Amino acid sequence: PSIINLAHNEVNIQYRYGSKFRVKSVLIITWEGGRPEDSDSEGNLFQLALVIGDTMTFAHFVYSKLNSNDNAVAGFSSINSSYSLPDSATHDAMLLSEKSDIGIPGEWLFRVDEAQVYLCGAGFKGLECIDSCASSQWFNDCSRSCHCDGGDPCDQETGRCPNGRCSPGWKGAPICDE
Numbered sequence: 001p002s003i004i005n006l007a008h009n010e011v012n013i014q015y016r017y018g019s020k021f022r023v024k025s026v027l028i029i030t031w032e033g034g035r036p037e038d039s040d041s042e043g044n045l046f047q048l049a050l051v052i053g054d055t056m057t058f059a060h061f062v063y064s065k066l067n068s069n070d071n072a073v074a075g076f077s078s079i080n081s082s083y084s085l086p087d088s089a090t091h092d093a094m095l096l097s098e099k100s101d102i103g104i105p106g107e108w109l110f111r112v113d114e115a116q117v118y119l120c121g122a123g124f125k126g127l128e129c130i131d132s133c134a135s136s137q138w139f140n141d142c143s144r145s146c147h148c149d150g151g152d153p154c155d156q157e158t159g160r161c162p163n164g165r166c167s168p169g170w171k172g173a174p175i176c177d178e
Helices: 003-015 091-097
Strands: 023-034 046-053 059-064 075-077 082-084 105-112
Touching: 003 023, 003 046, 003 059, 003 105, 059 091
Parallel strands: none
Antiparallel strands: 023 046, 046 059, 059 105, 075 082
């Protein structure tokens, strides 16, 4: 399979966009042998794949081999915000090759095209994206709220209330977030 197809599958396993997301290009950057100047260790090996679609962009980090660490900072930043991976800037940054938010040790996938960085697809939250959203939460990382009539759960992807009616005091049907 092509890199484009592999990237599409990886994004859809985590975020489940299906045909709503189409990969246009993938930029792969590899760092090999990185280590502190005074270190005799073999060095580190890791990659970043930027998965670029029509309307969405994802950062896929692969930490293949981490042999040295000088309290490494791992993550990314933009003009308005930054995101650090777990244990970044600590000795435990070495554990990035053992942890994951997509179930594959050393691999991390983030949606990065909005002001907020998202680890999980709609309906899930937490570092490993295995915790379900509460019935009043929806969207990536359970980051948005809905208030449906009778406490009914809203659609995890769209936020729509099943009957299109809001709880008393809420408006903005069918999502009921105002």
